[in-house]
Amino acid sequence: MQAPGERIPVSILTGFLGAGKSTLLNRILRDPDLSDTAVIINEFGEVGIDNLLVETSGDSLVELSNGCLCCTVRGELIDTLATLMDGVQTGRLKPIRRVVIETTGLADPAPVMQSVMGNPVIAQNFELDGVVTVVDAVHGLSTLERHGEAVKQVAVADRLVLSKISLADPQQLAALKSRLQELNPRASMVDGDSAEAGTGSIMANGLYDPGSKIADVDRWLRDELALDAATSHEHHRHDHAQHGHHHHHDVNRHGEDIRSFSIIHDTPIDPMAVNMFVDLLRSAHGEKLLRMKAIVALSDNPERPLVLHGVQSIFHPPQRLPHWPEGSDRRTRMVLITQGLPEAFVLDLFAAFTGQPRIDRPDRAALEDNPLAVPGLRM
Numbered sequence: 001m002q003a004p005g006e007r008i009p010v011s012i013l014t015g016f017l018g019a020g021k022s023t024l025l026n027r028i029l030r031d032p033d034l035s036d037t038a039v040i041i042n043e044f045g046e047v048g049i050d051n052l053l054v055e056t057s058g059d060s061l062v063e064l065s066n067g068c069l070c071c072t073v074r075g076e077l078i079d080t081l082a083t084l085m086d087g088v089q090t091g092r093l094k095p096i097r098r099v100v101i102e103t104t105g106l107a108d109p110a111p112v113m114q115s116v117m118g119n120p121v122i123a124q125n126f127e128l129d130g131v132v133t134v135v136d137a138v139h140g141l142s143t144l145e146r147h148g149e150a151v152k153q154v155a156v157a158d159r160l161v162l163s164k165i166s167l168a169d170p171q172q173l174a175a176l177k178s179r180l181q182e183l184n185p186r187a188s189m190v191d192g193d194s195a196e197a198g199t200g201s202i203m204a205n206g207l208y209d210p211g212s213k214i215a216d217v218d219r220w221l222r223d224e225l226a227l228d229a230a231t232s233h234e235h236h237r238h239d240h241a242q243h244g245h246h247h248h249h250d251v252n253r254h255g256e257d258i259r260s261f262s263i264i265h266d267t268p269i270d271p272m273a274v275n276m277f278v279d280l281l282r283s284a285h286g287e288k289l290l291r292m293k294a295i296v297a298l299s300d301n302p303e304r305p306l307v308l309h310g311v312q313s314i315f316h317p318p319q320r321l322p323h324w325p326e327g328s329d330r331r332t333r334m335v336l337i338t339q340g341l342p343e344a345f346v347l348d349l350f351a352a353f354t355g356q357p358r359i360d361r362p363d364r365a366a367l368e369d370n371p372l373a374v375p376g377l378r379m
């Protein structure tokens with residue numbers, strides 16, 4: 001049974017047409033760890049057949065047909081989650097511990113993620129745990145070249161599962177892996193044939209460690225520091241930020257303009273400043289913010305960090321942890337994935353709100369006066 005205040009984790013399973021989503025789902029649903037999982041499948045087309053292919057017990061499989069989750073059946077998804085919750089609370093359905101939403105191959109995952117985060121009633125009962133994207137090892141590279149949806153599916157993923165590895169030639173596979181690494185250096189990559197890919201744990205990518213239920217920030221932010229050590233040649237201290245620095249991964253070589261970078265800030269931040277920074281970012285440039293995850297040390301009580309998780313302009317209700325996880329680095333860490341939003345812009349904005357504006361950039365007071373005018377930073 002769900003404890004009061006505990007939200008049910010929702011995993012999104014995505015990947016381009018034919019990548020192997022249903023195959024993976026069938027495999028992991030056999031794991032007893034996923035026995036109390038409700039599966040929502042979005043089939044694009046008149047007659048849904050995916051529900052016939054996914055072997056799970058009756059009640060907990062819902063199929064949304066005749067439209068794509070990211071557009072026409074979005075309201076249906078929200079209704080489905082509400083109905084599931086109602087069913088569980090009234091005892092009509094057995095308790096569920098997780099929801100997996102399999103999107104159509106052509107879906108942009110962002111609106112699906114937003115549906116889970118953005119509706120107040122849904123967000124009270126469910127939380128977005130993570131996005132797992134299946135990538136076809138044989139066709140993945142050419143699909144990424146041709147389809148923007150596939151690029152986005154990879155960019156927002158927490159975990160990438162490579163299917164059909166045995167069919168791919170080694171050179172092709174190496175090229176695909178390096179492309180995926182460019183697009184999303186923080187997602188962990190799993191071989192679809194491995195034992196790990198057959199377990200329910202690949203669906204768990206949220207803030208809380210699935211075993212201990214204790215917040216595990218480093219895992220959630222994909223161990224930013226380890227990543228730094230591995231790629232330190234790409235990093236430099238930002239000269240205008242005495243206490244803050246950032247790290248970036250240049251993935252702009254193929255023209256999608258997707259960036260993945262992080263901000264690390266050493267001193268606690270005024271809650272109002274964080275609020276305004278996030279508000280400005282999401283209201284003015286929300287569509288360019290593919291994903292943002294952060295843990296923030298706030299000056300009013302640095303012992304209780306704030307957790308932020310957003311997709312474009314929609315954020316989960318901010319959550320204040322009772323304390324820092326054991327052994328965790330206590331600095332503010334933000335991870336951002338953007339499309340068409342220059343890293344320097346975000347860093348300048350952050351610097352302005354945290355009291356370190358560059359000489360030729362507006363400070364917080366100037367931005368509060370006119371939040372949309374950031375001189376020299378036309379988008």
Ligand SMILES: Nc1nc2c(ncn2[C@@H]2O[C@H](COP(=O)(O)OP(=O)(O)OP(=O)(O)O)[C@@H](O)[C@H]2O)c(=O)[nH]1
Pocket residue numbers: 015016017018019020021022023024050104105162163164165167192193
């Ligand atoms: N050899 C091999 N075949 C696979 C693997 N994963 C999937 N397939 C095959 O690829 C085809 C498509 O797999 P599905 O699981 O239906 O793919 P999907 O992503 O759900 O497809 P759509 O729902 O159409 O987008 C099927 O014929 C699978 O048997 C794999 O890891 N190895």
